[in-house]
Amino acid sequence: MGAGDAGTVTPAGGAATAAEAVREAVERAAAAWEAWRAAGPAGRARALEAAAEALLDHTEELWPVADAETHLGETRLRGEIARTAAQLRLFAGVLRDGGYLEATIDHPDPEATPPRPDVRRMNHPIGVVAVFAASNFPFAFSVAGGDTASALAAGCPVVVKAHEGHPKTSELTASVVRQALPDPALLGLVHGFEAGEPLVTHPRVAAVGFTGSLAGGKAIQALIRRRPDPIPFYGELGSVNPVIVLPSADPAAVAEGFAASLTLGVGQFCTNPGLVFVPADRPEFERAIADAVAKTTGGRMLTAKIRDGYLRGVDRIAGAGLAVLARGRAGSAPDAVAPQVFVTDLDAFAAGLPALAEECFGPASIVVRYGDPAELPAVLRRLPGSLTATVHAASPGEAGGLVPVLERLAGRLIWNGWPTGVAVCWAMHHGGPWPATTSAAHTSVGAASIKRWLVPVAYQDWPAELLPPEVRDGNPLGVPQRVNGRLVRP
Amino acid sequence: MGAGDAGTVTPAGGAATAAEAVREAVERAAAAWEAWRAAGPAGRARALEAAAEALLDHTEELWPVADAETHLGETRLRGEIARTAAQLRLFAGVLRDGGYLEATIDHPDPEATPPRPDVRRMNHPIGVVAVFAASNFPFAFSVAGGDTASALAAGCPVVVKAHEGHPKTSELTASVVRQALPDPALLGLVHGFEAGEPLVTHPRVAAVGFTGSLAGGKAIQALIRRRPDPIPFYGELGSVNPVIVLPSADPAAVAEGFAASLTLGVGQFCTNPGLVFVPADRPEFERAIADAVAKTTGGRMLTAKIRDGYLRGVDRIAGAGLAVLARGRAGSAPDAVAPQVFVTDLDAFAAGLPALAEECFGPASIVVRYGDPAELPAVLRRLPGSLTATVHAASPGEAGGLVPVLERLAGRLIWNGWPTGVAVCWAMHHGGPWPATTSAAHTSVGAASIKRWLVPVAYQDWPAELLPPEVRDGNPLGVPQRVNGRLVRP
Numbered sequence: 005m006g007a008g009d010a011g012t013v014t015p016a017g018g019a020a021t022a023a024e025a026v027r028e029a030v031e032r033a034a035a036a037w038e039a040w041r042a043a044g045p046a047g048r049a050r051a052l053e054a055a056a057e058a059l060l061d062h063t064e065e066l067w068p069v070a071d072a073e074t075h076l077g078e079t080r081l082r083g084e085i086a087r088t089a090a091q092l093r094l095f096a097g098v099l100r101d102g103g104y105l106e107a108t109i110d111h112p113d114p115e116a117t118p119p120r121p122d123v124r125r126m127n128h129p130i131g132v133v134a135v136f137a138a139s140n141f142p143f144a145f146s147v148a149g150g151d152t153a154s155a156l157a158a159g160c161p162v163v164v165k166a167h168e169g170h171p172k173t174s175e176l177t178a179s180v181v182r183q184a185l186p187d188p189a190l191l192g193l194v195h196g197f198e199a200g201e202p203l204v205t206h207p208r209v210a211a212v213g214f215t216g217s218l219a220g221g222k223a224i225q226a227l228i229r230r231r232p233d234p235i236p237f238y239g240e241l242g243s244v245n246p247v248i249v250l251p252s253a254d255p256a257a258v259a260e261g262f263a264a265s266l267t268l269g270v271g272q273f274c275t276n277p278g279l280v281f282v283p284a285d286r287p288e289f290e291r292a293i294a295d296a297v298a299k300t301t302g303g304r305m306l307t308a309k310i311r312d313g314y315l316r317g318v319d320r321i322a323g324a325g326l327a328v329l330a331r332g333r334a335g336s337a338p339d340a341v342a343p344q345v346f347v348t349d350l351d352a353f354a355a356g357l358p359a360l361a362e363e364c365f366g367p368a369s370i371v372v373r374y375g376d377p378a379e380l381p382a383v384l385r386r387l388p389g390s391l392t393a394t395v396h397a398a399s400p401g402e403a404g405g406l407v408p409v410l411e412r413l414a415g416r417l418i419w420n421g422w423p424t425g426v427a428v429c430w431a432m433h434h435g436g437p438w439p440a441t442t443s444a445a446h447t448s449v450g451a452a453s454i455k456r457w458l459v460p461v462a463y464q465d466w467p468a469e470l471l472p473p474e475v476r477d478g479n480p481l482g483v484p485q486r487v488n489g490r491l492v493r494p
Numbered sequence: 495m496g497a498g499d500a501g502t503v504t505p506a507g508g509a510a511t512a513a514e515a516v517r518e519a520v521e522r523a524a525a526a527w528e529a530w531r532a533a534g535p536a537g538r539a540r541a542l543e544a545a546a547e548a549l550l551d552h553t554e555e556l557w558p559v560a561d562a563e564t565h566l567g568e569t570r571l572r573g574e575i576a577r578t579a580a581q582l583r584l585f586a587g588v589l590r591d592g593g594y595l596e597a598t599i600d601h602p603d604p605e606a607t608p609p610r611p612d613v614r615r616m617n618h619p620i621g622v623v624a625v626f627a628a629s630n631f632p633f634a635f636s637v638a639g640g641d642t643a644s645a646l647a648a649g650c651p652v653v654v655k656a657h658e659g660h661p662k663t664s665e666l667t668a669s670v671v672r673q674a675l676p677d678p679a680l681l682g683l684v685h686g687f688e689a690g691e692p693l694v695t696h697p698r699v700a701a702v703g704f705t706g707s708l709a710g711g712k713a714i715q716a717l718i719r720r721r722p723d724p725i726p727f728y729g730e731l732g733s734v735n736p737v738i739v740l741p742s743a744d745p746a747a748v749a750e751g752f753a754a755s756l757t758l759g760v761g762q763f764c765t766n767p768g769l770v771f772v773p774a775d776r777p778e779f780e781r782a783i784a785d786a787v788a789k790t791t792g793g794r795m796l797t798a799k800i801r802d803g804y805l806r807g808v809d810r811i812a813g814a815g816l817a818v819l820a821r822g823r824a825g826s827a828p829d830a831v832a833p834q835v836f837v838t839d840l841d842a843f844a845a846g847l848p849a850l851a852e853e854c855f856g857p858a859s860i861v862v863r864y865g866d867p868a869e870l871p872a873v874l875r876r877l878p879g880s881l882t883a884t885v886h887a888a889s890p891g892e893a894g895g896l897v898p899v900l901e902r903l904a905g906r907l908i909w910n911g912w913p914t915g916v917a918v919c920w921a922m923h924h925g926g927p928w929p930a931t932t933s934a935a936h937t938s939v940g941a942a943s944i945k946r947w948l949v950p951v952a953y954q955d956w957p958a959e960l961l962p963p964e965v966r967d968g969n970p971l972g973v974p975q976r977v978n979g980r981l982v983r984p
Contacts, residue, residue, distance in 0.1 A: 400957035433952035462923035
């Protein structure tokens, strides 16, 4: 439900928000925009820090509600609340830094032909942002997650469509965060599949963020295409995250790391390692992986729908004729699923593309045996875009030929590590070519994710008193400026 | 036709490129990508400067060919060739500066919970770019125009769809520029309406740039939507470019500037001032505008299709019941059209929205009388997005209330000037909300236009010897880097 809109949903709820209430949430958010924009980077930074504090202060209430809905456990959920608070604080830092404004000043050049006027440019917020929360991160990619934090930082009000898997967590988070915002309408919250259409087709919604499945992303994109205006859609969708194990890697370390990454959070990460290429002439990799996976335990997945999808995905791989390399235990939780790893060789895998490179959301993976690393690029070029690609090797020289291929395949390249665990920092890029995301140029994690919600305005011969302070001479706010083509640090 | 693909089109030509030849041009461009990418910013900067030199060296051949096709005249066309060369040089400067790479380095933090890995990010070229050339700038927004220059700078090969209005100019330009490129396939050229579909649906095309009409842009967007992958489409479409004349402005200066801007290039600019708001209680504005426009001369438009569109647009405005305020002379050129300015009052204009705010491409404009400047925001908020919005006033204080409205309405705000003439510089933003463009976050003129063709890659714990030099410690290329959140100038 929308901020302050009692009736359709209670904080204990999960009932669908009626279309009219969705539209009202957007309109309240739009009405709150001007003041939020005018609060400026400093004012918004303080509010984001207050939101971070509020979340941390309510950890004891938040995690049990989320655990009841997601079964992710206390440790993970406490960690995720801390991560969510850290994200909000990162954006406070981004606002105080001011580089995101891309303040650019070109002084006039009356000697040029034709004479060049005074031109200054900076970024402004795009407007109301609709955010579709993820199933698998009830805090960090949900109501107060990265999309919301970056959009609020940019100066945009947000209306979140809660994920059906954790409506109570969503309501509680929204009520906590709203306490820290100058206007509760800056964070609207709506529920239910049917809420998507009135949300993304509302004329006042200026951009959409989404974290979820490829099918879900395509459905939202189809709704957005009904609009007369083509608003940006930033979807983080499916990814198989290939891992390339070169012959020099250490089998025990690879197997242990792989099994841990595969089964973390019952495999419910967009960065789950779904494909592992191992050298055929070193069977110790397969053996070590089989042993490590056999010792793992799965667990209960987020929702019955997600579990059903996982079981269908595993059946699809088995149905394609792939042998099971190893199976973990399901564990004792109700409806728990077991990790499963399949094995095939490179030719059979290539023959099974593109189907064999479809994401199977959950703790499943395919081990692909290759004969010679030189055979890998041709197959890697046929893979769909991924969020990550990983190389395991003892020496960099071994991997040199793969780098140009991997740079086009994935948004983040990892060396001797595992793709799960996305650091929230300035340099992070959590994105990648389609179908990993709808826009390979953008990230949904880290400082650069604020760019999704910004639009520039240029001011030509504009009077100093009407210019935003960010692009005034003398740089009163001390932001990074590019002046006559030269980057000037404050 | 594609580079080196003889037969379907000769440099004297204009015949349509067959679908198969379009696909071949894309595939040759794709094959040329790796070497162009590997040439690095320094190598590409040298090639762009050589292309600029080559264009200037061929000015005497280029302008007459363009004049025969476009009737734009020697002075304008010589100026436009110089502008096109200046654009190529600007991007050489952008490459040498290196800020466009957004090199970002976060060193590891083993003390963090969880420990933070080493993460580095920089931008890479997106792939083959398709460019649809504009009718009205046979050089600056055509084969070697801003889209091509920025895409080549980014490291992307380009395939241009020539505008039907100047095919010979397009072929000649391409042959001149190719001499300066290490591989002629980096600049493909195709002709004909039918070439659009195989071009934008080719799997190797990674992004599309377009300058043209709203209808044309929608048609390209529809073609792109047939693709399985949603590639970015950067269209610069229609714009009415409202001008707000506040009571304190000088009638003579406004009238003179308006008449000149309206009729420059027979009004064939996307930044043509199509709406002028003047105070009703100062009839001297209308009188001065009528006098100035009556003294203007139109001319021959670029193509018969464009002329027909202009005449239909003028009929549409007249058919809506608007009175003619002034009409210029057509002049003696064959098929010449006359400038026309209509007049109405604010209420009637508001009642005629959105139709009265549709662009009429050519030297036509509507003068709208308002009673009180305070009445303007409500009407301005109902206007479609524009590339520019202009204010004329003697004192900034008079305009303060308009600024937040204008910042949402247009991409460039101009004070006491005119929107025609777009400076090619670092701070320029030639963009705006829909339908001015398909992506309000991007510009098609100026240094920032390179961003359209870039995608980031992050490197996690990646070995130094495999990292691009731009994100290595020690900054061997001397590019701007953000290190642990702090912007570091080389």
